Amino acid sequence: MRVAVANNKGGAGKTTAIAHLAEALADRGRHVLAVDMDPQANLSRRLGYGEADLSDMVTAAEVVAAHRKGCAADAIVGCRWAVPAAERIDLVPARYDLEARVAEAGQLGSHERLDIALSGVAEDYDVVLLDCPPSLGHLTQLGLAAADTVVLVLRPEYDHLQGAIRVRDFVAGYRRHLGRPDLAVSGVIVNEHDRRRGLHVWHADSVADTFGDLVWSPPVPSRAVLAEAIDAAQPLRARGAAARPLLEIFSTLADQLEVRADAVA
Ligand SMILES: Nc1ncnc2c1ncn2[C@@H]1O[C@H](COP(=O)(O)OP(=O)(O)OP(=O)(O)O)[C@@H](O)[C@H]1O
């Protein structure tokens, strides 16, 4: 199952959701491939590959440029977290120059290049998580064209909801052009939910009104320990007792990914 994680709004928690869903899935024995399609390379760093490591690695940029069946295999590296589950998480990393692929957007069929690169490779994994940048441009289109389903991540705030709606409508409007006529949103993760903020309670209702039973629960609360894990490029499992409730939340979200996304994939 290949899942594109998207929102046409930055800072929603897309990369966070991928890193810690991967952790939850690997904890239960699943094999996960995380594909970084964002030139910010945040996912790559969080799985252990910083700017200096990436400079001489094969990354998504080379994979997309190569335009060869299965060539994503050339870029795959292991997650560097110091926990046993890391053995079951692999990564196709990104570098800032993934941005250069945007220049190829006008070439016929160029949106299919990631799909072609993953062909014969994605099948080795239970779940492939594609981290899209906060745009609807070529890099996100490469991710969508390589995906069986889409999961949206948003904060319960107006601009985040609008960004998520734009992705949903873009997918519905252009899925045929992307070569994925059945592509649709199968889940919405609400992140950084703060129950003390009236605004968040209000918008959580708008999210439910807009996306109905596509909204997965529970929402991910705003927690310092999660921000710390993100900052230190560590799994939640390395952050002690304070991270335990979040491990449970991501495990419950991983249940929904396995059941709901798998049903449409
Ligand atoms: N639940 C949370 N609790 C606390 N902090 C969080 C939480 N989720 C995200 N953050 C903070 O928000 C920042 C942005 O999250 P993240 O990088 O996952 O968003 P993104 O949607 O991938 O952003 P971009 O659009 O730039 O790719 C993180 O660096 C982290 O500091």
Ligand SMILES: [Mg+2]
């Ligand atoms: Mg991100």
